[in-house]
Amino acid sequence: MKRVIFLLLVVATAWKLFTDPGTVTMGPGVHAKESPRQTGIKEPFSFNHGDYTVTPLARFWIRAKVLSREDYRFDREAELSPVDLALGWGNMSDESVVAQIEISQGGRWYRWSTKEPPIPVREIETHSANMHLIPADDALKSDIEKVRTGEIVELSGHLVEIKASDGWRWKSSLTREDTGASACELIWVERFQIIKP
Numbered sequence: 001m002k003r004v005i006f007l008l009l010v011v012a013t014a015w016k017l018f019t020d021p022g023t024v025t026m027g028p029g030v031h032a033k034e035s036p037r038q039t040g041i042k043e044p045f046s047f048n049h050g051d052y053t054v055t056p057l058a059r060f061w062i063r064a065k066v067l068s069r070e071d072y073r074f075d076r077e078a079e080l081s082p083v084d085l086a087l088g089w090g091n092m093s094d095e096s097v098v099a100q101i102e103i104s105q106g107g108r109w110y111r112w113s114t115k116e117p118p119i120p121v122r123e124i125e126t127h128s129a130n131m132h133l134i135p136a137d138d139a140l141k142s143d144i145e146k147v148r149t150g151e152i153v154e155l156s157g158h159l160v161e162i163k164a165s166d167g168w169r170w171k172s173s174l175t176r177e178d179t180g181a182s183a184c185e186l187i188w189v190e191r192f193q194i195i196k197p
Contacts, residue, residue: 024150026065026197028096031152032089035127036062036176038159049134051165052080056158058174060187063154063195065093066147067128070105077108077170080162081132081186083144085153086110088128091119093152105130108184126176130184134160135192143192152197157190 039059046055064087072078086105091097100118104111110130117124135141136157147153159172172186 022148024148026095026150026152028094030091030094031197032064032093034063035089036060036064038174041158049162050079053163054134054188055161055163056188057161057172058159059156060159060185061154061156062087062089062131063152064089065098066149066151066153067092067098068103068105068110069147069149071145072108075108076168077132080170081134082141083133083147084108084110084184085131085133085147086128087131087153090127091123092127095150108132110184125179129173129176132170132172132184132186133192134162134186134188136188136190140189140192143194144189147194152195153193154195155187155189155192158188160186160188162186 037060041056041058044055046053048054066085067088068086070084070086072082072084084105086103088098097118100116101112101114101124108130110128112124112128114124133144133155135144159174161169161171163169170186171182173183
């Protein structure tokens with residue numbers, strides 16, 4: 001049994017090393033100055049995506065620094081959103097600030113901690129967020145899968161609510177001011193770009 005557990009750990013570690021796209025360093029300074037932009041939907045509509053119904057709640061645009069990336073393959077949500085990005089803008093796109101904050105992701109959550117906050121805690125909370133990305137097509141999915149921690153990305157699309165016929169639902173936050181459960185953005189991504197320095 002110990003041998004099996006050891007082999008599983010070796011395989012998992014090798015998989016992580018093989019599939020990890022690495023980290024990009026851009027140096028200190030604010031690399032994404034603008035706050036995310038959100039506008040309302042004048043005439044609500046829905047559309048089907050596989051076995052799900054997608055309802056756009058707001059138009060959404062963001063340019064931000066990738067603070068962390070987490071891939072998902074085995075939860076129900078992975079069928080829709082295989083990659084989560086923890087994104088930061090304003091001072092949370094400054095590596096001299098981010099270097100003083102411990103950042104992690106897992107279970108569709110983004111977590112941070114710091115011994116001595118380099119900027120006000122409320123600014124950390126309102127200038128960074130976990131974003132569940134639903135690529136609108138395979139080309140966008142491929143582009144998203146190439147992103148590395150530390151890069152600047154720009155994306156646009158819709159904040160959405162997803163429903164399934166069995167009653168399951170997944171709904172985006174509609175504000176950058178919230179924290180905790182249900183505070184993540186769920187984005188139907190229609191445009192995605194890695195911004196080169």
